[in-house]
Amino acid sequence: MKAVIGVTTCFDSNTGRFFISRAYIKAIYKNGGIPIVLCPIHKAEMPFVLDKINGLLLTGGGDINPLIAGEQPCKNIGEISTLRDNFELSLTRLALRKNLPILGICRGMQIMAMSAGGTIVQDIKSPICHMQKSPRYVKTHTVDIKKNSQLFYICNKKVIAVNSFHHQSVLTCGKNFRPCAFSEDGIIEAMENKSHSFAMGIQWHPENLYKTNQCQNNIFSAFISEAENYKEEFKNV
Numbered sequence: 001m002k003a004v005i006g007v008t009t010c011f012d013s014n015t016g017r018f019f020i021s022r023a024y025i026k027a028i029y030k031n032g033g034i035p036i037v038l039c040p041i042h043k044a045e046m047p048f049v050l051d052k053i054n055g056l057l058l059t060g061g062g063d064i065n066p067l068i069a070g071e072q073p074c075k076n077i078g079e080i081s082t083l084r085d086n087f088e089l090s091l092t093r094l095a096l097r098k099n100l101p102i103l104g105i106c107r108g109m110q111i112m113a114m115s116a117g118g119t120i121v122q123d124i125k126s127p128i129c130h131m132q133k134s135p136r137y138v139k140t141h142t143v144d145i146k147k148n149s150q151l152f153y154i155c156n157k158k159v160i161a162v163n164s165f166h167h168q169s170v171l172t173c174g175k176n177f178r179p180c181a182f183s184e185d186g187i188i189e190a191m192e193n194k195s196h197s198f199a200m201g202i203q204w205h206p207e208n209l210y211k212t213n214q215c216q217n218n219i220f221s222a223f224i225s226e227a228e229n230y231k232e233e234f235k236n237v
């Protein structure tokens, strides 16, 4: 059966517009999934929406409001949308409880960590550039993948090159998550959940690399395949 994948969107509070990069949509289509775009809804309605999808893709985008973690904003804080933050955090907590397959990309990985009680770094200090100015399909730094991780099994490589468009990163992964890839400066570049069939966070943007890189496409194919086989199972998280 085809998997319906709920995809979260960016929100521009200045113009009142929701928007999303087509690359996510195409990557889902290419791997046999059916994407549907999810806009923020009330918490009481989230279980109803989650019942309609087989997988959740948390997309990239702006920064997460530091006040949610009880922190003051640093000087380099980017654009934030508390509407989007609250929606994605609540939805992800519920999706984790249902064991719904979840792929979190860039900001989406950070949302996943926070929804599991993890923490993020507001502004990375590193000699490695994590906010590249090159086009999105250009790979600019390497990541080292932990052997015996789900990601290693998916990529079948120990070291891969990736693109990088983040100035925030995951500091602690949250309950049941563990880091599974690092850049050379020790930044967590991917994480996965030990007690979940597929809940993976990727700090780079595989949706801009999947066309030419088998390993990057495998991230989507593994996610969609889990979504196709998804059977609801409640977890005590």
Ligand SMILES: [Mn+2]
Residues within 6 Å of the ligand: 129, 130, 141, 163, 164, 165, 166, 183, 189, 203, 204
């Ligand atoms: Mn990076």
